[in-house]
Amino acid sequence: MSLTVVDVRDVSLQYHGAEALREVSFAVAEGDYVGIVGPNGSGKSTLIRCLLGLARPDRGAIELFGSPLAAFDQWHRIGYLPQGLQYFNPHFPATVAEVVGLGLLAGKRFPRRVSRDDRGAIDRALELMGIGPIRDRLIGDLSGGLRQRTLLARALVSEPELLVLDEPTTALDPETRESFYHILRQLNRERRTTVILVTHDSGTIGQYASRLLYLDKRVVFYGGFDDFCGSAEMSDFFGIHSQHLICHRH
Numbered sequence: 001m002s003l004t005v006v007d008v009r010d011v012s013l014q015y016h017g018a019e020a021l022r023e024v025s026f027a028v029a030e031g032d033y034v035g036i037v038g039p040n041g042s043g044k045s046t047l048i049r050c051l052l053g054l055a056r057p058d059r060g061a062i063e064l065f066g067s068p069l070a071a072f073d074q075w076h077r078i079g080y081l082p083q084g085l086q087y088f089n090p091h092f093p094a095t096v097a098e099v100v101g102l103g104l105l106a107g108k109r110f111p112r113r114v115s116r117d118d119r120g121a122i123d124r125a126l127e128l129m130g131i132g133p134i135r136d137r138l139i140g141d142l143s144g145g146l147r148q149r150t151l152l153a154r155a156l157v158s159e160p161e162l163l164v165l166d167e168p169t170t171a172l173d174p175e176t177r178e179s180f181y182h183i184l185r186q187l188n189r190e191r192r193t194t195v196i197l198v199t200h201d202s203g204t205i206g207q208y209a210s211r212l213l214y215l216d217k218r219v220v221f222y223g224g225f226d227d228f229c230g231s232a233e234m235s236d237f238f239g240i241h242s243q244h245l246i247c248h249r250h
């Protein structure tokens, strides 16, 4: 039986009285690739932040790798790419390799320093994302696509078992986006990295994800893409015409 990597039970959260999440429950097993979709303001980022202990639900329980969130301390098992991080101050004085190395610090105790032994891991992550040749360039000098690859390499450098990505493709052109999804799929298939991906690419997510979570403050749908295709929830979300196109492409 697969390990349950994420278990969310009845999570609700309000911001100053405004409901952001209502009784959200779902579980993610090892090796799953879950796409989270939903309209603007439907609570996707809030849910991700709750999962990672960055926002505190008013009610409900969350477990990571079988451990209650409050007791979980193995953060090196998780790679996180937050939304909107690609906008760096152009004068930020860190190279691509240094930014990637920051991803190793979560698993360390004081003093949090990148050691000589960590260099190999950094080299592997740079190579995987195809950014070895620009390792000494300043992050602020790069295009949005290269920055995003750098940040993904940072999320991957500790070889996490769970990768959580919040709208990672916003800054990418279609070609870079395609290769980005390709890398994710490879990691998922070859290393069995569990992926949770928040995306507005709802039309294409079915090509990549094994499961789909459609959120609108509450869970509207959670299951395989094949079950989503043709469901009433899908017609509501996309309309009949787009639904036909998406399912056909899938």
Ligand SMILES: Nc1ncnc2c1ncn2[C@@H]1O[C@H](COP(=O)(O)OP(=O)(O)OP(=O)(O)O)[C@@H](O)[C@H]1O
Residues within 6 Å of the ligand: 015, 016, 020, 038, 039, 040, 041, 042, 043, 044, 045, 046, 047
């Ligand atoms: N820190 C906060 N304080 C107050 N309200 C917030 C905060 N963060 C989010 N919200 C509100 O909570 C709701 C859900 O926001 P959230 O960012 O989780 O949605 P989302 O589905 O990720 O949206 P988008 O697709 O636009 O990124 C929105 O109404 C938002 O304005």
